[in-house]
Structures are given as C-alpha cells and as structure tokens.
Amino acid sequence: MVVREDDQRMYRHFESLVDPFAAGDDRPPPSTIWSFLKSHIHPFRHLLPLMVLLGLCKALLECGLIFYAGRLIDLMTETGVAAFWDTHKVELVIALFVVLMFRPVLIWVHHLFLDQAVASNLQEQVRWQAHRHMLGQSMSFFQRELAGKLSNRVMQLGQAVEEIFHSTFEALWFGLVYAVSAVILLGQIDWRLGLPLAIWILAYILYVRYKTVRIAHASKNWSNARSAVSGAVVDAYSNIETVKLFADTSTEQDHFLPEMRLLRHRAQRFRREMTDLSLGMNLLNGAMIAGVVGPAVWLWMQGSVTVGQVSAATALTIRLNGMTGWLMFVATRIFENVGIIKDGLATISVPHELTDLETAAPRRIRRGEIAFKQVSHGHGGAKGCLQEIDLHIPGGQKIGLVGHSGAGKSTLIRLLLRLQRPNHGSIQVDGQCIESMTQASLRSQISVVAQDPSFLHRSIRTNLLYGSPDATEADMIRAARLAEAHDFIQKLSGSDGHSGYDAHIGERGVTLSGGQRQRLAIARAILKDAPILVLDEATSALDSVLEAKILRNLQQITRGKTVIAIAHRLSTLAQFDRIVVLDRGRIVEDGPHSELIRKGGIYAAMWQQQRAEPDMIEG
Numbered sequence: 138m139v140v141r142e143d144d145q146r147m148y149r150h151f152e153s154l155v156d157p158f159a160a161g162d163d164r165p166p167p168s169t170i171w172s173f174l175k176s177h178i179h180p181f182r183h184l185l186p187l188m189v190l191l192g193l194c195k196a197l198l199e200c201g202l203i204f205y206a207g208r209l210i211d212l213m214t215e216t217g218v219a220a221f222w223d224t225h226k227v228e229l230v231i232a233l234f235v236v237l238m239f240r241p242v243l244i245w246v247h248h249l250f251l252d253q254a255v256a257s258n259l260q261e262q263v264r265w266q267a268h269r270h271m272l273g274q275s276m277s278f279f280q281r282e283l284a285g286k287l288s289n290r291v292m293q294l295g296q297a298v299e300e301i302f303h304s305t306f307e308a309l310w311f312g313l314v315y316a317v318s319a320v321i322l323l324g325q326i327d328w329r330l331g332l333p334l335a336i337w338i339l340a341y342i343l344y345v346r347y348k349t350v351r352i353a354h355a356s357k358n359w360s361n362a363r364s365a366v367s368g369a370v371v372d373a374y375s376n377i378e379t380v381k382l383f384a385d386t387s388t389e390q391d392h393f394l395p396e397m398r399l400l401r402h403r404a405q406r407f408r409r410e411m412t413d414l415s416l417g418m419n420l421l422n423g424a425m426i427a428g429v430v431g432p433a434v435w436l437w438m439q440g441s442v443t444v445g446q447v448s449a450a451t452a453l454t455i456r457l458n459g460m461t462g463w464l465m466f467v468a469t470r471i472f473e474n475v476g477i478i479k480d481g482l483a484t485i486s487v488p489h490e491l492t493d494l495e496t497a498a499p500r501r502i503r504r505g506e507i508a509f510k511q512v513s514h515g516h517g518g519a520k521g522c523l524q525e526i527d528l529h530i531p532g533g534q535k536i537g538l539v540g541h542s543g544a545g546k547s548t549l550i551r552l553l554l555r556l557q558r559p560n561h562g563s564i565q566v567d568g569q570c571i572e573s574m575t576q577a578s579l580r581s582q583i584s585v586v587a588q589d590p591s592f593l594h595r596s597i598r599t600n601l602l603y604g605s606p607d608a609t610e611a612d613m614i615r616a617a618r619l620a621e622a623h624d625f626i627q628k629l630s631g632s633d634g635h636s637g638y639d640a641h642i643g644e645r646g647v648t649l650s651g652g653q654r655q656r657l658a659i660a661r662a663i664l665k666d667a668p669i670l671v672l673d674e675a676t677s678a679l680d681s682v683l684e685a686k687i688l689r690n691l692q693q694i695t696r697g698k699t700v701i702a703i704a705h706r707l708s709t710l711a712q713f714d715r716i717v718v719l720d721r722g723r724i725v726e727d728g729p730h731s732e733l734i735r736k737g738g739i740y741a742a743m744w745q746q747q748r749a750e751p752d753m754i755e756g
Contacts, residue, residue: 196314207449285371356476504532505699537710588674590658
C-alpha cells in the first residue's frame with residue numbers, strides 16, 4: 138500500500154510539471170498551424186531536450202539489441218557450446234541486465250514525460266485556452282455559428298494537437314533515429330548493405346510527403362463535414378420542441394440527410410487515399426527487403442560477411458518493414474490532425490469583435506446615471522436601427538421603453554451592455570464612457586431579466602448564484618420569495634434524485650415553464666443587486682395577478698436604482714417616472730404616463746388599443 142501511494146505521488150509529480158490552466162494572454166490564437174502548435178508547445182519547452190534525449194536512447198537501444206542478436210549468433214558459432222559461457226559470461230550478464238532492467242526503466246521514464254507530463258496536460262491546455270477565447274466572442278459571432286459545431290471544433294482541436302505532439306516523439310523521432318542507426322550499422326558491415334537502405338529511406342520520405350499532403354486535404358474536408366453534422370444534430374436536439382410542433386421527424390430527416398451524405402462522401406475520399414497509401418507502402422517494403430536481404434545473402438556467399446551479420450541485417454530490415462506501416466499510420470494521423478487543426482483555426486482564431494481598450498479599467502457605478510449621446514447604430518433604416526439617440530436617465534429613475542416591433546428598444550439595451558458597438562456617438566454611465574470600463578465590470582453592475590431567459594444545465598442554486606457567488610443562502614431564498622419563485626422551487630425534483638434548490642433544470646431550463654423561467658430570472662437579478670436593472674419583457678409570461686405581486690416587490694427593492702423596462706403590456710409601466718417612445722429608431726415621445734396620454738400621440742394610441750382589447754375579447 139505504501140509503495141502504491143509512492144507511485145501515485147511520483148505520477149502526480151510528473152503530471153504537475155506544467156499547469157495546463159495557467160492564465161494566458163487575451164490575444165486570439167495564432168491562425169497558422171505552426172505558430173499555433175509552437176504557442177502550445179512553449180509551456181513544455183523545458184521538457185523537450187530531455188524527451189529528445191530519452192527518445193534517442195530508446196531508438197538506439199532498440200536498434201542495438203537487434204544488431205547484438207547477430208553478434209550473439211557469431212559468438213555462438215565461433216566459440217562453441219563448451220567454452221561459450223566461460224568466455225563471454227560478463228558480456229552476457231551485461232546484455233541480460235540491459236534487457237531486463239535498463240531498457241524497461243528507460244522506456245518507463247520516457248513515458249512518464251511523454252504521457253504524464255505532456256499528453257495529460259497538452260490536450261486540456263488547448264481546449265481550455267480555446268474555450269477562454271470563445272467565451273470572449275460577441276453575441277453576433279455565436280448567432281452566426283451553430284453551438285454544436287463550435288463545441289465539436291474546440292474538443293477536436295485539443296485532441297489533434299496532443300496526438301501530433303505525442304506521435305512526433307513516440308513514433309517519428311523513434312523511427313528516424315532507428316532508420317539512421319540501421320543505415321550506419323549496415324554500412325559498417327558493408328557499404329553495399331547500407332546504401333540500398335539509405336535510398337529506400339529517401340524514397341519513403343518522398344512518398345510519405347506526397348501522400349500525406351493529399352490526406353491532409355481530405356482530412357480537413359472530412360473534419361469540416363463532421364463539425365457541420367455535429368452542429369446540425371445539436372441544433373435539432375436543442376430545438377426538439379420546435380421540431381415536434383412544426384414539422385414531423387421525416388422533414389427533419391430530409392433536412393439532415395444531405396449533411397450526412399456529404400460526410401459519407403468525404404469520409405470515403407479520405408479512405409480511398411488511405412487504401413492507395415497501403416498499396417504504395419507494401420510495394421516499397423517489398424523493395425526494401427529485397428534490396429537489403431538479397432545483397433546480404435550474396436555477400437555471405439562471397440565470404441564478405443558472417444551468418445550473424447546476415448541475421449542482423451535481416452532482423453533490422455524486417456523490424457523496419459513492420460515499423461513502416463506503423464510510421465505511415467502515424468504520419469497519416471498527424472496530417473489528418475493537421476487538417477482538423479486547419480478546420481478548427483478557421484473558427485477558433487477569429488479575433489474578438491468587441492474588445493476592451495488598453496486603457497479600460499474596472500470602474501464602480503454608484504448613481505446609475507445613463508446618457509446616450511447622438512448614438513446611431515445600423516444602416517439603411519433596417520430593423521433595430523437607431524438614429525441620433527439623445528437620452529439622459531438620471532440615477533435612480535425608472536423609465537419604460539415603448540415602441541412597435543423593430544423600433545430599436547432591444548438594440549438600445551444591447552448597446553448599453555456593450556454586446557454591440559454603436560456606429561456613432563457615445564454612451565456614458567455616471568459621466569464616464571462605457572468604453573473606458575472593462576466589459577466585465579460594466580456587465581457585473583447591470584442586472585438583466587430577458588423575455589426568454591436561459592439557464593445553464595445545472596442546479597437552480599448554481600443558476601441563481603451565477604452572478605452573485607458570494608451571496609448567502611438566506612439572500613438567495615429572500616430573492617426567490619420576492620420573485621414569487623420559492624414555492625415552486627421547493628416542489629421541484631430531478632431524475633438524479635436532487636430536489637428543491639439542488640434540482641437540475643435541463644439545458645436552457647427546458648424542464649420549467651416560461652413563467653417559472655421568468656421568475657427565476659427575476660430572482661437572479663434581485664440577488665445580483667446591481668445599481669442598474671434592465672427588464673426586457675420580464676413578466677410577459679406571467680398572469681396579471683402574479684405580475685402585480687412581483688412588480689410591487691420590485692418597487693420596494695429598486696428604490697434608488699436605475700430601472701429600464703421594455704414592456705408590451707403598458708399597464709406595467711404606468712407608474713414609472715418616464716416613458717420613452719421609439720419609432721423607426723428615433724425617440725418620438727418622452728414623458729410621464731399621464732402627460733403622454735394627454736398628448737394623444739403614439740403612446741396614447743397604443744394605450745387605447747390595449748384598453749380596448751379586453752372589451753373586444755368579451756364581445
């Protein structure tokens with residue numbers, strides 16, 4: 138048991154030589170393969186010389202053992218049975234020690250560095266840094282890409298880099314040293330044995346280079362098709378309710394089938410290249426055996442070499458013959474992984490669209506005063522376009538944003554949160570431009586309740602505490618009660634046996650109703666306790682009684698806070714300090730509810746229409 142624990146400590150020592158999760162810089166990953174690989178090998182640079190040396194010794198020892206087998210045959214032939222042990226016992230004991238102890242320990246130490254120190258860390262380092270970079274991408278980036286496709290590329294990228302590194306040191310370096318050593322050893326026996334092998338190695342390298350370039354191209358196309366299929370699968374599963382409600386499964390199958398056909402076609406193209414590769418390799422291997430063993434036998438017949446030397450030449454050649462298939466497979470996998478990395482870098486290395494200025498710093502929001510100054514966004518009057526918006530919101534004021542669909546209400550909020558950048562103008566909070574603040578510090582001080590809030594596939598507790606990790610249990614329960622969510626949370630139970638606040642709520646909170654999700658989102662925002670609160674149709678899924686209760690609670694806890702609310706149900710905004718009406722990207726009305734009613738403009742017309750709707754339904 139003690140020995141086992143010592144083994145574990147030793148393994149942990151090698152596994153901790155490099156921290157794969159050490160903080161890196163915020164620059165995008167390099168877009169070229171070599172630069173990308175170099176950046177990830179850099180943390181392991183202090184291990185590389187030793188790994189090169191260990192790999193060199195391992196290959197030389199392997200080649201030397203085969204050569205020694207030939208020498209052993211010559212010693213047995215020359216000495217005879219009677220005097221063999223007495224004459225060569227020291228040499229034989231040393232050889233036995235090398236075989237039984239030195240060689241296993243050498244290989245074991247080599248794998249401690251290769252597998253524990255490097256392989257166990259490199260893959261996760263690549264994935265971690267790629268994921269960190271992806272989290273910094275803008276909302277528009279994720280709207281353009283399928284989530285499944287992105288996650289597939291992040292996962293494949295880490296595995297591809299690790300396999301290239303591992304294969305290079307485990308196979309290619311070993312094979313190169315072995316082949317060069319074999320040429321030298323055969324050349325020492327007779328140059329007419331070393332020369333054919335040297336010519337074969339050159340032909341082998343040229344053939345591998347020719348084929349692997351073609352394989353890499355086929356692999357990149359195959360990887361791209363796999364990512365597309367993965368993205369389509371995740372897209373369908375994530376929106377399974379839509380699939381069920383608006384199309385039968387056969388329609389979804391018809392949509393998915395072309396992607397599968399393309400994947401099959403590209404996989405077949407890749408495997409054709411592999412089959413051609415196998416044929417060429419077998420032809421080359423046959424030529425190598427004939428080119429080395431044939432001359433060795435001929436030289437023995439001429440009396441130029443011994444039987445042991447012929448045996449050594451044959452064994453070296455047969456070993457290399459068996460090794461070539463392995464090396465070709467490894468080389469193919471390397472270039473296949475090169476294709477995967479090329480495919481992945483097309484997405485992973487994309488620079489962030491929204492970045493913090495070098496002078497940006499975390500800043501404290503105290504009053505919650507907001508000012509939009511000549512802000513324009515979008516082009517050509519498109520939906521959500523804003524034109525020269527001037528809007529001042531004093532700290533602690535509660536305003537409602539009203540307007541028809543596409544008027545620009547949500548765009549205004551996204552600009553405030555720096556999810557998008559205005560084309561012109563500036564936005565200030567407490568008199569400081571939001572671009573002078575880091576994005577993280579800005580968003581950490583703004584609570585948002587979206588119309589269709591989403592949640593992580595984790596427990597309710599984790600989701601509620603997501604923006605407030607230091608909140609207490611009592612704070613969390615209080616927030617849930619104010620959002621009228623505590624009672625239904627208590628009744629929840631999951632298939633994993635957890636219940637209440639520990640119950641998992643499924644991907645994006647799919648196990649909850651729309652009203653339950655909104656109440657959880659309100660509780661999360663209450664718990665965050667930020668100086669600015671944004672409500673984007675926050676109670677649209679609630680009935681009027683429950684909505685009234687929650688709004689009364691919000692009035693108590695938002696005293697002194699700046700509140701911006703978007704609401705289709707105008708009655709929820711009637712008690713707000715101001716109502717701002719947007720129309721086609723411009724502010725057309727601004728004032729208290731009563732004043733806008735008296736004006737008889739757009740807001741008054743919307744108010745009258747909503748008041749008439751219940752009568753129309755009753756009639």
